[in-house]
Amino acid sequence: MKLSKEKLRKMNFDDTVDPQEPGDYDEEDCCGICGNKFENLKISRNAKEQLYKYECANCGAIFVTPENSAKTERVLLQGEARNWPEYLLETLKFPFNANIIESNDREFFDPDYDGPSLYDTVKVLEVFYSMKYGVEALVRKSRRTYQQILCFMEAADYDTRNYDELENYKRWREKYWLSDFLVALVEARKEAKKEARKEAKEAKLKQEK
Numbered sequence: 113m114k115l116s117k118e119k120l121r122k123m124n125f126d127d128t129v130d131p132q133e134p135g136d137y138d139e140e141d142c143c144g145i146c147g148n149k150f151e152n153l154k155i156s157r158n159a160k161e162q163l164y165k166y167e168c169a170n171c172g173a174i175f176v177t178p179e180n181s182a183k184t185e186r187v188l189l190q191g192e193a194r195n196w197p198e199y200l201l202e203t204l205k206f207p208f209n210a211n212i213i214e215s216n217d218r219e220f221f222d223p224d225y226d227g228p229s230l231y232d233t234v235k236v237l238e239v240f241y242s243m244k245y246g247v248e249a250l251v252r253k254s255r256r257t258y259q260q261i262l263c264f265m266e267a268a269d270y271d272t273r274n275y276d277e278l279e280n281y282k283r284w285r286e287k288y289w290l291s292d293f294l295v296a297l298v299e300a301r302k303e304a305k306k307e308a309r310k311e312a313k314e315a316k317l318k319q320e321k
């Protein structure tokens with residue numbers, strides 16, 4: 113976007129916004145900070161500059177996107193990226209019961225696997241950062257504890273803040289999460305390519321001598 117944050121902050125967003133119907137936005141679209149449902153965001157508009165402003169009452173985030181642009185182009189005017197493992201550890205009330213709603217690979221490929229599987233109810237004891245999966249949970253099933261990918265679960269009690277926080281996290285993850293593992297992998301590949309180019313160059317120089 114060409115406009116600076118300063119200019120966007122001073123701009124008026126008081127033109128009429130057409131009511132948003134489901135189908136006008138992606139199912140998985142949500143607040144880029146907290147995962148609040150898109151339909152819960154307050155939308156205002158500057159028709160002349162063709163900009164939309166979104167405000168999230170849940171986390172206080174404010175961001176601006178150009179009309180008719182890919183939804184990924186956005187300027188954050190207020191709020192900062194959330195450290196999810198830390199946030200969830202502080203916000204969720206432990207322990208709580210959760211249902212496993214997705215199967216993990218081990219269930220299929222490891223014949224000796226006896227951990228939580230699809231439709232099991234487990235007790236979530238805590239959550240922690242995971243390079244590969246974002247956030248994992250320590251859960252208890254029967255008398256043993258296991259690690260489980262957090263987004264494979266939903267809080268068993270629908271009527272709790274835990275349930276809402278977990279659903280928001282999953283919505284956000286679906287849309288915005290980038291695995292640190294993949295980032296590291298991509299970086300390592302770039303580094304390896306650079307190294308290979310350097311070696312090829314050196315080999316060529318040697319030949320020329």
Ligand SMILES: [Zn+2]
Nearest residue numbers: 143146168171
């Ligand atoms: Zn939000």
